[in-house]
Amino acid sequence: MKKIIAGFCISAVLIFFSSWMKKTEPGTGKININYVCTPCGAECDTTAHDGPGTCGHCNMPLVDKSTIVHKNIQPDQLCSLNEKKVVFLDVRTTEEFNGTAEDKFGAIKNAINIPVQELEARIKELEKYKDKEIIVYCSHSHRSPRASYMLTQNGFKKVINMLGGMSVWKDLVKKNDCNERLYKPQ
Numbered sequence: 001m002k003k004i005i006a007g008f009c010i011s012a013v014l015i016f017f018s019s020w021m022k023k024t025e026p027g028t029g030k031i032n033i034n035y036v037c038t039p040c041g042a043e044c045d046t047t048a049h050d051g052p053g054t055c056g057h058c059n060m061p062l063v064d065k066s067t068i069v070h071k072n073i074q075p076d077q078l079c080s081l082n083e084k085k086v087v088f089l090d091v092r093t094t095e096e097f098n099g100t101a102e103d104k105f106g107a108i109k110n111a112i113n114i115p116v117q118e119l120e121a122r123i124k125e126l127e128k129y130k131d132k133e134i135i136v137y138c139s140h141s142h143r144s145p146r147a148s149y150m151l152t153q154n155g156f157k158k159v160i161n162m163l164g165g166m167s168v169w170k171d172l173v174k175k176n177d178c179n180e181r182l183y184k185p186q
Contacts, residue, residue, distance in 0.1 A: 034065040039145030039161075060146075070136075070148035070159040075169050078135065078162070079178035083110070086133045089126070091116040091147040092166075096139060099186025105139050105166035109184045116143040116150075123154055130156055137162035 037044045037055035044057035053062045088111035095101040097113040114122050116138070126134070134156060138144040141164050148161040164172065173179055 035062040036065045036068065038063050039068060039070075039149045041140070041142035041145045045145065063149075067153065068149060069152050070145075070161050072163050073135065073160050074163055074172060076172045076174070076178075078108075078182060079173065079175050081133075081135075083182060086135055087112065087126075087129045089114065089134055089136045089147070089151075090138070091119060091136060091143050092138045103139065103167075104186040106169060106186050107166065107184045108135075108137065108182050111137075116147045119147050119150055123150070126151070126156070131158070133158040133160065135160050135162055137165055139165045140167050141165040 035049040035051055035053070036047065037058060038060040039045050040055075040058045040060050042058055044055050044060075047055075047057075048065070049062050051062075054060070055062060088108045090097050090107055090111040090113045092113070093101065093115050094113060096103070096105075097107055097111075099107075112126070114125065134151065136144045136148045136151065136159060138147075141162065144161050144165065148159045151159045169183065173183065
């Protein structure tokens with residue numbers, strides 16, 4: 001009977017230890033079972049995974065959830081900000097930003113336009129804003145989470161993603177003074 005109990009205990013310890021090893025970062029012993037999709041603005045952003053790999057929904061790499069440190073803001077909350085103290089980064093295509101694309105959602109006045117596809121190559125253009133608050137937006141909040149993640153991974157400290165993008169601006173921002181200060185129709 002003692003051999004059976006001892007064998008059971010050893011098996012239980014080995015099972016626990018092997019599952020624990022799978023959930024630790026190599027060489028650190030740090031438990032890390034919370035991987036998520038690189039922010040892409042889709043529902044898969046919130047699905048937790050046991051380790052690195054590729055998101056089955058959007059094919060983005062899975063990253064440690066603790067590396068996603070940008071904040072989120074609703075468009076109507078921008079009304080309470082001092083637009084002179086923040087930088088607005090529009091990561092849509094140049095055509096969307098300029099209003100020459102088919103869908104016209106407007107833009108935020110005085111925003112900098114760097115399409116998300118070009119952001120990594122052009123990130124040095126934003127270096128002077130590294131310590132300023134940066135509000136990142138696109139049209140539907142699918143590209144801006146990824147751009148926000150890129151910025152934080154490159155040392156930008158105060159990055160905020162605008163949820164919903166410009167496509168929801170007119171529905172959510174009802175204050176005329178806010179629209180006059182911030183919104184640029186196309």
